[in-house]
Amino acid sequence: MSGGGVPIVVCVSPDVAVREHVLRRLDGVGPVVSCADLAELRAMLFPEPPVPVPVPPESPVSCGDLVVDGPGHLVTWRGRPLALTRTERELLARLASPPVVLWSYEQLFASVWGGAYLGDTAILHSAMKRLRHKLRLLSGGPRVHTVRGVGYRLVSVPDDPDG
Structure with missing residues (x-):
């Protein structure tokens, strides 16, 4: 890897045992993102904007x-x-x-x-x-x-x- 950066490993698997195995094997190597499916990965990478909170009415x-x-x-x-x-x-x-x-x-x-x-x-x-x-x-x-x-x-x- 050029530039001396640390790689980010992404593990996508519905099997918890597989994700745990990958995390154990890569412990200390660098950041690891682990999720069950692509929808969960999308939610992590591109979170929904917060729901705007309407202001309570000041008058009756x-x-x-x-x-x-x-x-x-x-x-x-x-x-x-x-x-x-x-x-x-x-x-x-x-x-x-x-x-x-x-x-x-x-x-x-x-x-x-x-x-x-x-x-x-x-x-x-x-x-x-x-x-x-x-x-x-x-x-x-x-x-x-x-x-x-x-x-x-x-x-x-x-x-x-x-x-």
Whole structure:
């Protein structure tokens, strides 16, 4: 090798035993990159840019008769306060922020919990389940719809004139 550089060895194998064998044999030779497949190698070499974290709304947002005042820690439906937890308020504030769009799991997790999304949606699904239950109690209130494997969106439900 010219220039006196140190070679980088790349080992791609789905077999853990093969990767471990290569690492043992090349221990101390120089840097070794070991991965199970080419997709994993691509992810290491060309990481995805971080998901942008939307800024929480500074002023109250509304979706029909629902008003979410994040700074005031208050959510009202047709002028009456709703008993929501901090997490439920924050989730609802994100979902109701204009433009009302689909929020990915990654965006919601980063925005509400302030951390990196590591693929475990249990805490998000649990909080969303509690929020949905409370929204279902509102006649004609908004609903949270799931886009499976992607995220959530808030939708307005028109009042039923017969109900």
